Amino acid sequence: MTDLSRIRNVAIVGTHHSGKTTVAEAILAFTGAIARRGSVADGTTTTDHEPECIAHAQSTTAGFAHCTADGIVHITLADCPGFIDFFEETKQVLAGVDAAVVVVDADPSRVAHSLSVVEYLESRRLPHLFVINKMDRPGADFEGTLNALQSAYGRHVVAEQWPIGAAESFEGFVDLTDMKARRCDGDRESIAAFPESLRERIASARAQMLEAIADFDDHLLEELLEGAEPPLDEVERDLCAECSHDQIVPVLACAAATGAGIAALVRAIVTWLPSPADAPQLDVEGREIAPDADAPAVARVIKTMVHPQSGKLSMVRMIAGTIKPDATLNDLSRGDEKVRCAGLFRLQGKKQEALAQAGPGELVALARLETVSTGDVLTGNGRTVMLAHAPIADPVFAAAIKPKERMDEARLSQALSRIVDEDPALRTQRADVTNELLLLGSGEQHVTIAVERLSRKYKVDVEIAAPAIAYLETITVPTEIHSRYKHQTGGHGQFGDVWLRFEPRERGSGCAFAETIVGGVVPRQFIPAVEKGVFEALLHGTSGFPVTDVQVTLFDGQYHDVDSSEQSFRVAAGMAVRDALPKCKPVVLEPIVRVRVEVPSAFTSAVIAQLTGKRGQILGMTSSERTGFDVVEALVPHVELSRYITELRTATQGLGSYTWHHERYDPVPITKAVGPKAVV
Numbered sequence: 135m136t137d138l139s140r141i142r143n144v145a146i147v148g149t150h151h152s153g154k155t156t157v158a159e160a161i162l163a164f165t166g167a168i169a170r171r172g173s174v175a176d177g178t179t180t181t182d183h184e185p186e187c188i189a190h191a192q193s194t195t196a197g198f199a200h201c202t203a204d205g206i207v208h209i210t211l212a213d214c215p216g217f218i219d220f221f222e223e224t225k226q227v228l229a230g231v232d233a234a235v236v237v238v239d240a241d242p243s244r245v246a247h248s249l250s251v252v253e254y255l256e257s258r259r260l261p262h263l264f265v266i267n268k269m270d271r272p273g274a275d276f277e278g279t280l281n282a283l284q285s286a287y288g289r290h291v292v293a294e295q296w297p298i299g300a301a302e303s304f305e306g307f308v309d310l311t312d313m314k315a316r317r318c319d320g321d322r323e324s325i326a327a328f329p330e331s332l333r334e335r336i337a338s339a340r341a342q343m344l345e346a347i348a349d350f351d352d353h354l355l356e357e358l359l360e361g362a363e364p365p366l367d368e369v370e371r372d373l374c375a376e377c378s379h380d381q382i383v384p385v386l387a388c389a390a391a392t393g394a395g396i397a398a399l400v401r402a403i404v405t406w407l408p409s410p411a412d413a414p415q416l417d418v419e420g421r422e423i424a425p426d427a428d429a430p431a432v433a434r435v436i437k438t439m440v441h442p443q444s445g446k447l448s449m450v451r452m453i454a455g456t457i458k459p460d461a462t463l464n465d466l467s468r469g470d471e472k473v474r475c476a477g478l479f480r481l482q483g484k485k486q487e488a489l490a491q492a493g494p495g496e497l498v499a500l501a502r503l504e505t506v507s508t509g510d511v512l513t514g515n516g517r518t519v520m521l522a523h524a525p526i527a528d529p530v531f532a533a534a535i536k537p538k539e540r541m542d543e544a545r546l547s548q549a550l551s552r553i554v555d556e557d558p559a560l561r562t563q564r565a566d567v568t569n570e571l572l573l574l575g576s577g578e579q580h581v582t583i584a585v586e587r588l589s590r591k592y593k594v595d596v597e598i599a600a601p602a603i604a605y606l607e608t609i610t611v612p613t614e615i616h617s618r619y620k621h622q623t624g625g626h627g628q629f630g631d632v633w634l635r636f637e638p639r640e641r642g643s644g645c646a647f648a649e650t651i652v653g654g655v656v657p658r659q660f661i662p663a664v665e666k667g668v669f670e671a672l673l674h675g676t677s678g679f680p681v682t683d684v685q686v687t688l689f690d691g692q693y694h695d696v697d698s699s700e701q702s703f704r705v706a707a708g709m710a711v712r713d714a715l716p717k718c719k720p721v722v723l724e725p726i727v728r729v730r731v732e733v734p735s736a737f738t739s740a741v742i743a744q745l746t747g748k749r750g751q752i753l754g755m756t757s758s759e760r761t762g763f764d765v766v767e768a769l770v771p772h773v774e775l776s777r778y779i780t781e782l783r784t785a786t787q788g789l790g791s792y793t794w795h796h797e798r799y800d801p802v803p804i805t806k807a808v809g810p811k812a813v814v
């Protein structure tokens with residue numbers, strides 16, 4: 135049985151492209167878990183193994199790997215994608231780890247990009263530390279980045295190291311706890327001469343660190359007030375306790391590409407970040423779930439992977455109990471359904487290492503749990519436990535998707551359901567009005583990569599396009615129309631004769647049919663056929679779009695004893711609609727949506743200008759509950775929003791978000807041309 139205190143489950147999160155995957159690779163290489171360090175550029179890293187990651191040179195999904203530090207502490211790393219489109223996946227993974235390493239670039243201007251994930255860590259009170267990476271890059275600015283982190287996240291974010299040099303002269307660092315200088319040669323460290331030129335700066339950084347630590351330790355505070363030098367072991371003990379309780383957030387420096395600083399980072403993970411014993415997982419009411427190996431199992435599914443050949447793998451966080459490769463578990467999230475595993479693995483990137491059993495605190499993959507999804511809670515022996523959900527945000531981007539070959543339609547819907555099974559932030563939906571099949575997700579890249587994954591894994595070639603806008607048509611003036619359908623084709627003829635009145639109805643009320651026939655001029659049995667003919671013809675107005683908000687009344691007509699039939703009245707009614715619409719001054723209506731945009735206040739005016747440029751009508755601006763954020767509400771034509779999430783994120787350093795719902799239909803401005811037939 136693994137000693138729980140020797141386990142660390144750590145997510146590597148942070149800003150896009152800050153070097154998370156490179157940090158993970160450097161840790162694996164330093165600890166000897168891999169023989170050779172791969173690189174993102176070559177597509178050879180352990181955690182970015184998915185072909186889409188390699189093709190885009192970025193993480194497109196979370197990757198898992200593990201290593202052993204100092205031969206005793208077993209670390210499982212979850213390398214999370216940094217691009218904001220994949221944040222929903224990161225949130226699910228964070229529900230299964232005990233701590234996080236937040237990697238940021240050594241560039242103060244990029245610190246704001248880490249806001250969403252850091253706020254999320256803070257809201258979950260998940261212990262974390264910062265690593266300022268790319269210290270070897272020209273212009274690397276540790277101090278500026280540290281200041282930016284402190285002003286964004288508060289004074290308990292403190293440097294625990296001070297780098298010696300930067301860019302090509304980045305040599306190592308001074309450890310502010312023991313005040314020893316360490317020189318880095320790749321990922322190896324050696325004690326070096328203290329950099330006297332930095333003594334003053336380092337002393338003040340150390341004082342700041344001690345003051346922050348002393349906020350949670352009165353004894354240390356007294357020592358500092360008396361001007362006494364606190365003993366090393368007291369400082370180390372405090373750092374360890376306060377970091378693992380999310381009171382202090384230490385900041386380290388590294389250059390993952392060269393390995394410099396990685397040894398210290400591994401030390402930090404081992405000594406400061408909590409083990410599953412230090413931070414037991416909580417149930418929905420905040421009660422600790424004892425990580426007891428002998429209790430019935432409790433596991434949370436934090437990620438799902440589907441391999442077209444070898445099948446489904448569910449990555450789970452074992453919270454309690456011990457399971458074997460053929461374990462039978464209850465899926466509490468699916469009405470207690472019984473599921474049976476067909477294999478138990480530990481993942482090293484794409485490699486699956488078979489395990490004989492797994493106990494509390496471990497992150498392992500269970501094979502072939504076909505009905506199980508990310509977020510599900512699995513238990514053994516009928517145990518009931520309620521865990522809090524990591525909610526998944528509603529999609530903000532949609533693409534219309536169809537197979538290149540029509541015969542692939544069934545295969546496409548099957549493949550889509552598997553892709554959605556792997557990634558709960560994706561959804562599929564049939565669009566109202568246009569009837570297109572939509573794939574929805576957290577952003578343009580999220581959906582595009584899902585489509586690439588779908589084509590690769592399930593060999594379905596698809597076309598994607600911006601979803602068609604559900605335009606409608608309506609009339610603005612009333613008219614009355616007479617229409618007669620008369621046809622002689624030997625034998626029976628056809629005869630239908632109707633008088634229809636067309637009147638505009640209130641916007642949003644739809645179409646309605648009525649009749650005021652007296653004296654049987656149109657016999658009762660044919661009236662439903664008239665109604666049918668009317669509604670069929672209203673599906674395609676003068677512009678080709680469906681017609682709405684029209685009252686159609688059958689008020690007169692004629693029939694023929696022999697030749698009249700349902701069919702002839704249906705045709706006559708359709709002809710009447712087609713004749714009437716052009717006479718009723720038709721207009722095209724476009725969907726207007728109400729958007730609620732949340733942005734950091736610094737970007738509010740830019741966002742308002744952006745919405746106005748989209749023909750938006752600003753309804754109001756208020757302060758958000760989220761500190762430093764504003765909420766802007768506006769009515770915007772739907773057609774203007776097809777790429778809005780991308781544009782909004784570009785304009786707001788990735789921090790803007792929005793929700794929307796359909797509000798109403800408005801006439802398209804006279805100058806706008808919309809298909810299928812342009813209206814001018």
Ligand SMILES: Nc1nc2c(ncn2[C@@H]2O[C@H](COP(=O)(O)OP(=O)(O)OP(=O)(O)O)[C@@H](O)[C@H]2O)c(=O)[nH]1
Nearest residue numbers: 150151152153154155156192193216268389390391
């Ligand atoms: N010079 C230098 N380049 C680095 C360092 N760390 C990472 N890089 C480069 O930065 C780029 C991004 O690195 P990744 O490791 O993919 O970054 P990431 O944070 O995992 O990216 P996403 O997962 O896509 O958000 C790659 O080209 C790396 O080679 C570093 O310490 N120094």
Ligand SMILES: [Mg+2]
Nearest residue numbers: 154155192193
């Ligand atoms: Mg990455």
